[in-house]
Amino acid sequence: xxxxxxxxxxxxxxxxxxxxxxxxxxxxxxxxxxxxxxxxxxxxxxxxxxxxxxxxxxxxxxxxxxxxxxxxxxxxxxxxxxxxxxxxxxxxxxxxxxxxxxxxxxxxxxxxxxxxxxxxxxxxxxxxxxxxxxxxxxxxxxxxxxxxxxxxxxxxxxxxxxxxxxxxxxxxxxxxxxxxxxxxxxxxxxxxxxxxxxxxxxxxxxxxxxxxxxxxxxxxxxxxxxxxxxxxxxxxxxxxxxxxxxxxxxxxxxxxxxxxxxxxxxxxxxxxxxxxxxxxxxxxxxxxxxxxxxxxxxxxxxxxxxxxxxxxxxxxxxxxxxxxxxxxxxxxxxxxxxxxxxxxxxxxxxxxxxxxxxxxxxxxxxxxxxxxxxxxxxxxxxxxxxx
Amino acid sequence: xxxxxxxxxxxxxxxxxxxxxxxxxxxxxxxxxxxxxxxxxxxxxxxxxxxxxxxxxxxxxxxxxxxxxxxxxxxxxxxxxxxxxxxxxxxxxxxxxxxxxxxxxxxxxxxxxxxxxxxxxxxxxxxxxxxxxxxxxxxxxxxxxxxxxxxxxxxxxxxxxxxxxxxxxxxxxxxxxxxxxxxxxxxxxxxxxxxxxxxxxxxxxxxxxxxxxxxxxxxxxxxxxxxxxxxxxxxxxxxxxxxxxxxxxxxxxxxxxxxxxxxxxxxxxxxxxxxxxxxxxxxxxxxxxxxxxxxxxxxxxxxxxxxxxxxxxxxxxxxxxxxxxxxxxxxxxxxxxxxxxxxx
Numbered sequence: 001x002x003x004x005x006x007x008x009x010x011x012x013x014x015x016x017x018x019x020x021x022x023x024x025x026x027x028x029x030x031x032x033x034x035x036x037x038x039x040x041x042x043x044x045x046x047x048x049x050x051x052x053x054x055x056x057x058x059x060x061x062x063x064x065x066x067x068x069x070x071x072x073x074x075x076x077x078x079x080x081x082x083x084x085x086x087x088x089x090x091x092x093x094x095x096x097x098x099x100x101x102x103x104x105x106x107x108x109x110x111x112x113x114x115x116x117x118x119x120x121x122x123x124x125x126x127x128x129x130x131x132x133x134x135x136x137x138x139x140x141x142x143x144x145x146x147x148x149x150x151x152x153x154x155x156x157x158x159x160x161x162x163x164x165x166x167x168x169x170x171x172x173x174x175x176x177x178x179x180x181x182x183x184x185x186x187x188x189x190x191x192x193x194x195x196x197x198x199x200x201x202x203x204x205x206x207x208x209x210x211x212x213x214x215x216x217x218x219x220x221x222x223x224x225x226x227x228x229x230x231x232x233x234x235x236x237x238x239x240x241x242x243x244x245x246x247x248x249x250x251x252x253x254x255x256x257x258x259x260x261x262x263x264x265x266x267x268x269x270x271x272x273x274x275x276x277x278x279x280x281x282x283x284x285x286x287x288x289x290x291x292x293x294x295x296x297x298x299x300x301x302x303x304x305x306x307x308x309x310x311x312x313x314x315x316x317x318x319x320x321x322x323x324x325x326x327x328x329x330x331x332x333x334x335x336x337x338x339x340x341x342x343x344x345x346x347x348x349x350x351x352x353x354x355x356x357x358x359x360x361x362x363x364x365x366x367x368x369x370x371x372x373x374x375x376x377x378x379x380x381x382x383x384x385x386x387x
Numbered sequence: 388x389x390x391x392x393x394x395x396x397x398x399x400x401x402x403x404x405x406x407x408x409x410x411x412x413x414x415x416x417x418x419x420x421x422x423x424x425x426x427x428x429x430x431x432x433x434x435x436x437x438x439x440x441x442x443x444x445x446x447x448x449x450x451x452x453x454x455x456x457x458x459x460x461x462x463x464x465x466x467x468x469x470x471x472x473x474x475x476x477x478x479x480x481x482x483x484x485x486x487x488x489x490x491x492x493x494x495x496x497x498x499x500x501x502x503x504x505x506x507x508x509x510x511x512x513x514x515x516x517x518x519x520x521x522x523x524x525x526x527x528x529x530x531x532x533x534x535x536x537x538x539x540x541x542x543x544x545x546x547x548x549x550x551x552x553x554x555x556x557x558x559x560x561x562x563x564x565x566x567x568x569x570x571x572x573x574x575x576x577x578x579x580x581x582x583x584x585x586x587x588x589x590x591x592x593x594x595x596x597x598x599x600x601x602x603x604x605x606x607x608x609x610x611x612x613x614x615x616x617x618x619x620x621x622x623x624x625x626x627x628x629x630x631x632x633x634x635x636x637x638x639x640x641x642x643x644x645x646x647x648x649x650x651x652x653x654x655x656x657x658x659x660x661x662x663x664x665x666x667x668x669x670x671x672x673x674x675x676x677x678x679x680x681x682x683x684x685x686x687x688x689x690x691x692x693x694x695x696x697x698x699x700x701x702x703x704x705x706x707x708x709x710x711x712x713x714x715x716x717x718x719x720x721x722x723x724x725x726x727x728x729x730x731x
Contacts, residue, residue: 001393001455001643001644002388003389003648268725271725276725279715282718282719283718286721287714290714290717293638294633294638294666301390301637304390309391318629371623373626379602381614381617
């Protein structure tokens with residue numbers, strides 16, 4: 001057992017830390033500067049990462065990455081979190097789209113799509129969930145049929161929801177039903193849909209924080225060439241699973257560090273106000289501290305055990321659940337510690353309080369995660385409810 | 388990073404599990420618990436195998452292995468709630484070896500390593516420890532006060548009144564000593580890091596077994612035509628039990644590693660041990676209570692074996708301070724850190 005980083009990992013970390021220290025992004029645009037300003041800011045930041053070879057270290061060198069190990073990739077995200085830099089504009093492309101293509105894409109697709117993901121020239125979004133298909137994703141209804149007049153083109157109609165960054169995206173990872181006769185999971189196909197067509201309408205989805213990270217997509221007979229099918233017609237579910245598996249992997253390490261930083265911020269305010277001497281606050285803060293450290297330990301254990309032994313352990317499913325619950329408790333406690341500022345619009349405290357409500361829902365609801373733990377980790381039977 | 392055990396450590400774990408599953412079945416636990424007796428034959432066997440001295444230096448008759456190895460044995464014993472006085476002895480030995488004088492070490496450690504001397508350790512307030520696990524049969528008791536002062540007492544020097552604690556797998560006693568009685572540990576008890584790792588590890592084992600039993604039960608027990616484990620209220624409860632256990636496990640493993648690796652020095656171990664004890668104490672109580680609940684009516688019977696785990700968890704959770712006490716210590720550490728960086 002050795003819970004330190006190897007020399008190689010330390011060197012990797014220090015190199016990145018050094019670069020980040022010398023290359024800090026400029027100040028964030030103010031909250032009221034609008035979404036476009038925020039997007040441009042993140043895109044510029046990704047370009048700087050890209051120019052320095054730091055946009056996607058986990059990608060193989062042949063695709064523009066550094067071939068970093070999983071541990072190094074986790075360190076990468078921890079350091080980005082620690083440096084409090086923004087997430088790259090094309091995070092979905094870097095973390096989901098790119099890796100999915102690496103597994104399922106043809107050589108031509110990889111050559112065509114991977115470079116502009118890295119450079120942020122082409123932004124990617126995810127078209128999975130629908131108003132009627134959230135946790136039950138496989139029941140999705142967006143339909144794609146071959147155009148009888150042009151059989152190498154697909155015509156797609158449907159609706160997608162929770163699509164972040166759609167308004168800036170060039171490509172959408174779209175899962176659509178191509179065979180209504182087949183069983184639910186087997187009639188799906190994974191496409192790359194060009195967002196630059198009138199047939200795809202993007203409507204911002206305003207969330208409780210006031211802004212619109214997400215969008216609804218209204219797709220009315222949009223066109224997708226056959227060449228943009230990923231992984232083969234009818235294989236969409238498997239390809240989608242690859243995407244979903246990547247969803248939590250890297251980002252989680254940055255989010256954990258952010259959690260730690262937020263906790264440290266709360267502790268600092270509590271100390272200033274003498275609240276650390278109040279046993280109720282002390283107890284609540286210490287509990288969050290224990291959870292924070294547990295999350296980090298479980299995440300690293302999950303990653304290194306999988307790397308070493310191949311078999312994923314229980315940690316993967318547990319970490320997101322624990323992180324989201326802890327972030328909600330922390331941001332709630334922050335209200336008690338910080339006071340009315342935390343309930344005032346425009347402060348980071350109030351933003352985090354509201355935004356945290358989404359953590360237990362996005363990327364797999366806590367209810368679904370518990371089902372996954374129960375069924376796949378603990379081997380408990382699943383209850384079939386008669387429809 | 389590598390959270391895995393070495394081959395030798397895995398061997399210790401496997402051997403311990405095989406041995407105890409055979410020799411410390413619930414039937415044997417029940418037999419001895421109901422009689423209020425140590426399983427002397429098992430204890431003798433564990434002593435012959437050198438278990439009590441696993442982390443004591445060879446210089447004093449131990450095996451010179453580390454906190455990780457000790458943690459493994461504690462966890463396995465926790466899984467079986469074996470009715471043997473192991474924990475008290477290893478905790479007393481940890482403190483005497485770390486804080487005792489050469490003379491004290493030479494006097495007490497060989498007996499503890501051989502298991503010939505039964506040991507105990509407890510927190511005391513002004514010389515009185517209200518509930519000392521193993522106190523009724525201990526030949527040496529280490530009492531630790533809140534301010535870190537510690538002393539070694541023998542039953543002859545103390546007022547030892549046996550208590551019938553709710554956990555009948557080990558004896559208990561109230562121990563009271565007069566001012567100045569016993570022998571002071573000159574360096575005080577600088578940190579009870581390794582002793583906290585030992586009890587936290589035992590709690591992890593208890594949790595692990597509670598979850599294992601629960602899963603077996605809810606897969607088997609049918610109501611309304613299906614195994615009750617298929618109902619989300621039950622399956623989600625089990626998922627929570629796993630989450631709680633894994634938090635305890637990871638923080639305890641970290642503390643065990645920190646104790647052996649010496650990384651970050653004693654401060655790091657002090658913090659790690661407090662985190663482990665806090666997480667493991669809460670987990671122990673929650674998970675075993677949940678196990679009773681998931682077993683339904685059966686869980687509430689004397690005849691089912693779930694209650695041994697609940698009772699052991701209760702005693703261990705309270706030993707050397709429960710979760711709240713250790714969180715208070717953590718809060719103090721965090722507060723100090725803030726002051727230190729403010730003045731830096």
